[in-house]
Amino acid sequence: MSNHRILVSGAALIAAMALSSCVTTTTGGFNVQPSEEQALQDYVQLAIAYYDVGDLATSRRHINNALDIDRRNSDVYAVLAMVFQREGDFDLAEENYRRAISLDRDNSRARNNYAALLYGQERFAEAFEQLERVTRDTDYEGRAIAFENLGRASMQLERFDDAQAAFERALQLNTNLYVSSLELALVRYQNEDWLGARRSFQQYMTTTSFYNLPHTPRALLAGIQIESRFHNAEVVDNFALILETLYQDSPEYQAYQRLSNAN
Numbered sequence: 389m390s391n392h393r394i395l396v397s398g399a400a401l402i403a404a405m406a407l408s409s410c411v412t413t414t415t416g417g418f419n420v421q422p423s424e425e426q427a428l429q430d431y432v433q434l435a436i437a438y439y440d441v442g443d444l445a446t447s448r449r450h451i452n453n454a455l456d457i458d459r460r461n462s463d464v465y466a467v468l469a470m471v472f473q474r475e476g477d478f479d480l481a482e483e484n485y486r487r488a489i490s491l492d493r494d495n496s497r498a499r500n501n502y503a504a505l506l507y508g509q510e511r512f513a514e515a516f517e518q519l520e521r522v523t524r525d526t527d528y529e530g531r532a533i534a535f536e537n538l539g540r541a542s543m544q545l546e547r548f549d550d551a552q553a554a555f556e557r558a559l560q561l562n563t564n565l566y567v568s569s570l571e572l573a574l575v576r577y578q579n580e581d582w583l584g585a586r587r588s589f590q591q592y593m594t595t596t597s598f599y600n601l602p603h604t605p606r607a608l609l610a611g612i613q614i615e616s617r618f619h620n621a622e623v624v625d626n627f628a629l630i631l632e633t634l635y636q637d638s639p640e641y642q643a644y645q646r647l648s649n650a651n
Contacts, residue, residue, distance in 0.1 A: 428457045428464075435467045444471050462492035466501065473505055481505055496521075496528040503537060512544040523557070532561035536568045543571065551575050559591075566595040570607050573614060582617050589614050605631060605640035612644060 431454035438447035448471055454464045469484035485502035488495055499518045506515040519538040523531060539554035555572040558565050573588035589611060596603065603611070608631045615623040628644065635641050 424457050428454050428461060431457070432461075432463055432467060435464075435471075439467065439470060439474070444475060447471055460491055462488045462495045462498060464488075465491065466495065466498035469498070469505075470501060473501075478505065478509065494525065496525040496534070497530070500528075500530060500534055500537070503541070507537070507541060507544075510544075512541050516541040516545060516547075523554075532558050532565060535561065536565055536571075539568065539571055543575075548575055548578060552579075563591070564595050564599075566592050566599075566601065569595060570610060574610055577610070577614055582614075585614050586618060603627070603630065605635040605638040608635070609640040609644055613647070 431450045435447045435450035435454065438444070438450065447467070451464060451468050451471070454461065458464070465484045465488035469481045469488060472478075472484060473481035482502070482505060485498055485505065488498040489502065492498070499522045503515040503518040503522070506512075506518065516538065519534055519541055522528060522534040523538055525531065528534065535554045535558035539551045539558060542548070542551035542554055552572065552575045555568040555575065558568040559572065569588050569592035573585045573592060576582075576588055577585040592607065593611075595601075596607075608627045611627045612624050612631070615627075631638070631641050631644055
């Protein structure tokens, strides 16, 4: 099997990874008195805090308190959707994400989290649509991650040009996004841009080394294939040893064996 085919088949494995999502913050309500608006924001923040520590019952109680004040606040439904999603009630989660977006079409946090739900359900085209809208929001603080998520959805749809553009934009906004660096390396490798692939992979290596992050099987296989092009035996042998020692049951190890046998 060729190197190109191995990388294309490896791209499908990204479906096992959840998209990065952001917790929502308040954007205000509709026709609410100042004191009530502050109480509403406090309840939403409390709901988020309890959600973050896994106390979903208390989180839901604060959501209900917020709904008693304003039943047309987008962020309240976005947090409720997150609770339903964690509880495994995915239909209710989707219903509430859609309600949040219908109340505030500019709620990029809700859209990003909704995209994560869609991606987890392998509804990649729908996730792509939501993320494309999020990335157009230049005020959204999670825009870099949204571009990275857009790139990953593009990979699933085999829209490799869109994926490359999305990963490049993500890295323009945040050079420390090591997933974007790795995925950009893989896209460039598939396009036979060997030097570009190596530059992106070296950026991935720099970031993961700085943060002392372990390599995934996907990254190890990518390193083996990319560095093999440049006869870098030290990296190739080191990565092959890690892959064989720690990840013998992984699809990437099987791909590595096929690559070794072909050579």
